Amino acid sequence: MPRKSTRLTFAVLATGAGVFAMLQSLIAPALPTVQHALHTSQSTATWVMTAYLLSASVFTPILGRVGDLIGKKRTLVAVLLVVLAGCLLAALAPNIGVLIVARVVQGVGGALFPLSFGIIRDEFAASEVSGSISNLSAVIAAGGGVGIVAAGPIVSALDYRWLFWIPVAVVAATVLIALRYVPESPNRAEGKVSWLGAALLSAWLVALLLPLSQATRWGWGSARVIGLFALAAVLFALWLLTEARSRTPLIDLRVMRLPAVWTTNTVALLFGAGMYALWSFLPAFVQTPSAAGYGFGASVTASGLLMLPMLVAMFVSGILSGRLEPVVGAKALLTTGAALGALALGLLALWHSAQWQVAFVSGVFGLGIGLAFASMANLIVGSVPASQTGAATGMNANIRTIGGSIGAAVTSVLVTGHLQPSGLPYGSGYTHGFTLLAVLCLAAALAALLVPVRGSGRGTSAPRAASEPSQAGRPAAVRG
Numbered sequence: 001m002p003r004k005s006t007r008l009t010f011a012v013l014a015t016g017a018g019v020f021a022m023l024q025s026l027i028a029p030a031l032p033t034v035q036h037a038l039h040t041s042q043s044t045a046t047w048v049m050t051a052y053l054l055s056a057s058v059f060t061p062i063l064g065r066v067g068d069l070i071g072k073k074r075t076l077v078a079v080l081l082v083v084l085a086g087c088l089l090a091a092l093a094p095n096i097g098v099l100i101v102a103r104v105v106q107g108v109g110g111a112l113f114p115l116s117f118g119i120i121r122d123e124f125a126a127s128e129v130s131g132s133i134s135n136l137s138a139v140i141a142a143g144g145g146v147g148i149v150a151a152g153p154i155v156s157a158l159d160y161r162w163l164f165w166i167p168v169a170v171v172a173a174t175v176l177i178a179l180r181y182v183p184e185s186p187n188r189a190e191g192k193v194s195w196l197g198a199a200l201l202s203a204w205l206v207a208l209l210l211p212l213s214q215a216t217r218w219g220w221g222s223a224r225v226i227g228l229f230a231l232a233a234v235l236f237a238l239w240l241l242t243e244a245r246s247r248t249p250l251i252d253l254r255v256m257r258l259p260a261v262w263t264t265n266t267v268a269l270l271f272g273a274g275m276y277a278l279w280s281f282l283p284a285f286v287q288t289p290s291a292a293g294y295g296f297g298a299s300v301t302a303s304g305l306l307m308l309p310m311l312v313a314m315f316v317s318g319i320l321s322g323r324l325e326p327v328v329g330a331k332a333l334l335t336t337g338a339a340l341g342a343l344a345l346g347l348l349a350l351w352h353s354a355q356w357q358v359a360f361v362s363g364v365f366g367l368g369i370g371l372a373f374a375s376m377a378n379l380i381v382g383s384v385p386a387s388q389t390g391a392a393t394g395m396n397a398n399i400r401t402i403g404g405s406i407g408a409a410v411t412s413v414l415v416t417g418h419l420q421p422s423g424l425p426y427g428s429g430y431t432h433g434f435t436l437l438a439v440l441c442l443a444a445a446l447a448a449l450l451v452p453v454r455g456s457g458r459g460t461s462a463p464r465a466a467s468e469p470s471q472a473g474r475p476a477a478v479r480g
Contacts, residue, residue: 006123006124006125006128006132008177008181009119009123009124009181009182009183010120010124010132010135010136011177012174012177012178012181012182013076013112013116013119013120013136013182014116014135014136014139015170015174016076016080016083016109016112016116016171016174016178017112017113017116017136017139017140017143018139018140018142018143018146019083019109019143019167019170019171019174020083020106020109020110020112020113020143021139021140021141021142021143021144021146021147022143022144022146022147022150022167023052023083023087023106023109023147023167024052024056024143024144024147025144025145025147025148025151025279026146026147026148026150026151026163027048027049027052027103027147027151027160027163028049028147028148028151028279028280028283029148029151029152029155029283029300029303029304030151030152030155030160030163030300031045031046031048031049032045033155033160034048034096034099034160037160038093038095038096038099040095040096043217044096045096046213047096047100048096048099048100048103049103049213050210050213050214051100051101051103051104051107052103052104052106052107053107053209053213053401053405054104054107054205054206054209054210055103055104055105055106055107055108055110056107056108056109056110056401057107057110057205057206057209057398057401057402058107058201058202058205058206059107059108059110059111060110060111060113060114060394060397060398060401061114061201061250061251061391061394061395061398062111062193062198062201062202062250062394063075063079063108063110063111063114063115063390063394064111064113064114064115064118064389064390064391064392064393064394064395065193065250065251065390065391065394066111066193066390067111067114067115067118067390068118068187068188068387068388068389068390068391069188069191069192069193070188071184071185071188072115072118072119072122072184072185072390073119073178073182073183073184073185074184075111075115076112076115076116076119076178076182077175077178077179077182079108079109079111079112079115080109080112080171080174080175080178081175082105082108082109083105083106083108083109083112083167083171084168084171084172084175085105086102086103086104086105086106086107086108086109087102087106087164087165087167087168087171088164088168089101089102089105090102090103090106090161090164091161091162091164091165091168092161102164110394110397111390111394113140113393113394113397114389114390114391114392114393114394114397115390116136117133117136117377117380117381117389117390117393118185118187118386118389118390118393119182119185120132120133120136120381121133121381121386121389122185122186122187122386122389123183123185129381130322130325130326130378130382131322131323131325132322133322133374133377133378133381134318134319134321134322134325134374134375134377134378135318135319135322135374136377137318137321137370137373137374137376137377137378138314138315138316138317138318138319138321138322138370138373138374139315139318140373141314141315141318141369141370141373142311142314142315142318144279145307145308145310145311145314145315145366146311148279148283148304148307148311149304149305149307149308149311150304151163151300151304152299152300152301152302152303152304153301153304154166155300156300156301187386187387188387190248190387191247191248192248193248193250194242194243194246194248194249194250196242196246197239197242197243197246197249197250197251198250200235200238200239200242201239201250201251203235203239204231204232204235204236204238204239205398205402207228207229207231207232207235208228208229208232208236208402208405209401209402209405210228211224211225211228211229211232212405212406212408212409213405213408213409215409215412215413216409216412216413216416220413240253250391251391251392251395252388252391255384255385255388255391255392256392256395258383258384259451259452260379260380260382260383260451260452261379261380261383261384261392263447263448263450263451263452264334264376264379264380264383264396264451265395265396265399266444266447266450267334267338267372267376267444267447267448267451268376268396268399268400268403269399269400269402269403269406270338270403270440270441270443270444270447271337271338271341271372271400271403271440271441271444272399272400272401272402272403272404272407273403273404273406273407273408273410273437273440274341274342274345274407274437274438274440274441274444275341275365275369275400275404275407276400276401276403276404276405276407276408277404277407277408277410277411277433277437278345278365278434278437280408280411281408281411281412281415281430281433282303282306282307282348282358282362283300283303283304283307285352285358285430286298286302286303286306286355286358287299287300287303288424288425289424291422292420292422292424292425292427293426293427294352294353294427294430296355298355306355306358306359306362307362308359309359309360309362309363309366310362310363310365310366310369311366312363312366313362313363313364313365313366313367313369313370314366314367314369314370314373315366315370316367316370317337317366317367317368317369317370317371318369318370318371318373318374319370320370321333321370321371321374321375322374325374325375325378329453330375330378330379330382330451331375331379331448331449331451331452331453333371333372333374333375334371334372334375334376334379334448334451335445335448335449335451336368336371337367337368337369337370337371337372337373337375338368338372338441338442338444338445338447338448339368339441339442339445340364340365340367340368340371341365341368341369341372341441341444341445342438342439342441342442342444342445343364343368343438344361344362344364344365344368345361345365345434345435345437345438345441346434346435346438347361347364348361348434348438349431349434349435349438352430352434368441372444376396376400377393377396379451380392380393380396381393407437407440410436411433411436411437414429414432414433414436415429415430415432415433416429417429
């Protein structure tokens with residue numbers, strides 16, 4: 001495939017990954033509308049989000065590994081077709097049960113992230129890899145913001161089903177272009193999928209994320225929550241044992257132990273806790289009636305517009321990071337991004353009495369998201385063997401999601417732990433929640449300082465030769 005085609009290849013990858021990122025957040029502001037339209041309860045409607053989260057967590061690393069083994073383009077096209085089917089099913093869903101099933105199907109699209117990163121690494125010129133990964137990361141980050149901003153206007157002007165009809169059209173076109181213009185990557189991992197490892201990974205992820213997402217309704221001290229956490233710990237230990245003994249592990253634990261990988265994943269866990277929790281609770285904060293002593297009584301559309309500075313800032317900083325990374329290094333950008341997140345959340349805890357203050361803070365946080373997303377992806381891609389790119393970047397995305405679940409669960413306890421007679425949270429609950437998230441992002445910035453510095457200071461400009469496995473099957477030493 002000639003190099004002139006890389007722009008179109010990138011456009012296909014960016015569209016697919018961007019649509020999936022948008023689907024993550026697009027439905028959240030519209031959940032009350034979905035609940036009313038499908039005549040269901042609030043607790044049942046929340047499974048529209050929970051099912052998607054669990055499905056994406058399971059399929060992202062597994063299909064990333066499948067792509068490493070059988071071909072990334074082949075897997076990418078298959079995943080896009082599954083997402084297309086999931087969006088079509090959701091748009092036509094006659095009841096909440098079918099919609100939840102459709103969201104499980106859509107969650108398979110989580111694999112688009114690691115597959116896209118892997119294709120860029122395999123197909124693009126070495127000098128283009130770092131910038132392209134940064135640009136794709138910017139699109140992924142912005143996609144989540146687009147979902148929050150666009151949900152209100154789409155539902156108001158059309159209907160909540162158009163939240164899925166629009167992706168149907170976009171994904172269908174993307175599949176056709178991908179078949180024609182995305183080349184099949186030549187790099188393949190050896191071995192086969194460890195289905196026992198995949199089953200155990202799926203089991204402990206579900207056992208961990210399910211109680212985190214449902215604990216506020218089930219009760220943190222309930223038998224279901226405690227039992228599932230205990231089961232998650234046991235299954236996690238079994239998974240580690242199985243992967244360590246397997247000749248063809250799903251996730252090579254030796255790769256996960258590389259200094260650049262485990263430190264970056266630690267940052268992903270902590271920063272993900274702050275980012276996803278803010279996306280969950282800031283719209284609720286600004287939609288709260290001012291009679292509660294805080295909030296602005298904003299509509300879904302208006303609350304989305306207050307997030308618009310975040311969307312613009314994360315896209316711009318993500319694009320700029322590709323230009324800055326060869327100069328200052330991915331570590332510096334990751335540290336700066338996490339620090340900006342901590343600054344923004346600290347300001348929000350103290351400074352939220354006017355809408356322009358919230359808009360300003362969301363812009364600062366968006367700068368941090370753009371820098372952090374791009375640098376995390378570059379650090380992982382540049383530190384692992386080419387044959388492990390899909391699995392490693394998939395686990396990084398998963399760890400970020402796990403962090404988000406933890407952050408959202410703990411913030412929910414702080415926000416909803418004590419309610420006013422009206423049933424609304426006290427303003428102090430949000431203040432304490434934002435403060436906690438600021439501390440988590442500060443911890444992420446400190447963890448980023450542990451990421452090894454590359455000797456050249458030039459990130460991932462030429463990752464292939466530096467990160468291929470040795471003849472013994474172990475990753476070559478990471479530069480720096």
